[in-house]
Amino acid sequence: MHFIRFLKVPTTTSKPSSNIITVSTLITISTDLSEAFYDGNATLRATLRADTQSRQLLASKTVTWTPGLRNIPIQFTFAASKDTASDGIVCISATENRADDMRTLFAGPSESRILSAWSTPFNILQNGSKAEAFVERKLQLSAGKMVRIWEETREDIARHIWPGGLAMTSYLSTLPTPPTGQLSSLTPLLSNPSLNVLELGAGCGLAGIVLHTLLPSTKIIARGGDIIGA
Template sequence: MHYIRFCRPPEVHSGRSQSSVKIVLTITTDLSDSFLSPRSPVQLAVIGAYTEHNDGRSQLIPVFLTQNNPPAWRAGMRVLKLDLPLPPRPIETIQIRPLSRQLTALSTEDVLPGNQGLIMAVYADMPRQGDGRAPSVCFRSLRLSAGDVAAGQTLQIEEDLGESIARHIWDSGIVMVSLLADICLDSTDASHGKPLPLFRGILLSDSRSLNVLELGCGVGVMGIGLARILSLRRAKHTPHILMTDLPEAEEKARANIARQGESLAGGSANLNFEPLDWHDGEKGVLGEKAASRAWDLVVLCDCTYNTDTLPPLVKTLSALHSHSARRSADGRCHVRTEVLVATKPRHSSEMIFFDLMSDDGWTVREQTALSLPLLDGEGQTVEVYMFGKEG
């Protein structure tokens, strides 16, 4: 996939007769390691929006800023600079996406088929006149839809402005949210023959509350997406999802939990964050929240790229498995922690993860590969593995 990015915050300039907004953008892969190089120019739509209040209700009104002369991203570009006139009414947010609907990832149903090149739109709040503060974050938006479920619910995830790979959305998270929507929201009973039956069974079981812990959550795409999707499913028991990462990830993860607003306010899913360093986890040292439950499922997305962290990661997984077994020993049912790993392979050295898992007694119970094509090159895949461990 490719992502439109603001290189710096949008800047509003006031003129004598009309104000304008200056934008500097780029289009790169999730790690910003290559720029989009399309065979044909990709026209872009820049859309502002303001809120209109009528009869006690608020409605977001879009305003196309590039309707007559859409800008285009061409092969060989590294940045695109725009200076666009603003409408008389101040706009509150701005969105940049491909003009072509087929090239745009707007919903989870766009992502999962994997049969078209996808570019994710970017959104940002506009700087306020006289405020003097430029926005430091942007956000991504993805409608949650599958089968006969209406696409009215939208997942919004905040990330940092710029091209740094830290505190950004990565491919595997987007693909996994799309897979979760397909599994949990499609009520057409069309799951026969689909991949990952064990994973599907865990997610769809209504026998008791589902407890899920995420390692290396980053900005929170997977954990928050799971909570939102399970809340839409309206299961009999409230699921508990705990996102964990290093302490420096906490601010962004909590900001994204807060961004969900009323979508999780009804108690349909319990979502929280707690710091967890794998160097502590490998010793069995867990935080209060991580130690409070036996975990049915541990999930991680794009966490195997740094081979230096793989030994403590594997030991942390085993420690969580042992903790869950001990905690559930005196309970009414035995909990055996399963592990789901989603990764877009980036280099061959990542294969050591599977050797380390095998050495620690983990086996692959099921696996699949989900297509992730590129608009300007050969398709890629996100590989998904379910691991189990006896004892």
């Protein structure tokens, strides 16, 4: 499993006398602890959209990741008008082998799967404005449900999404229809209408959040590092 990460969060550059706006970022594709980079070919689609209900596409480009790369700079340039929304969001995703749909996460080799990345909203019209140091992941579950979860961009072991959490999310993604797979011992537990779950070493609390999303009557306590949530 590999993750698209922002090494430098999207940042706006503009000049007072010009309506030309540049948004730049630096990304990588690596494993969960960034100990290995993606060693394959991948076509990435990068978009800059307005943070509005219409999600207007302001700029886009396609870049190619090849074996041996450690990062790729991405730059958007567009002409702003009086109607241009002040806030925007950058999304980077692979055109193939995306890891965003939990229902098909393990339909093929998991090592070739790439998880997409969304930035926080930021002012794309103000010079020097930048996104916060977080990345949003959007994970598709069953019955049209989606989990949107934030993780930090900094390099540490806290507040991150781990492959184990994604594997559990994939396993749970068919709920309330009983999951299929090698964890048959969980099946009777998941049919309990008053399930109480303690998630330890939660990171972002992904497994607990997904379980509560699909089985709202479940009570979750997630604990990881210095954060506790219920």
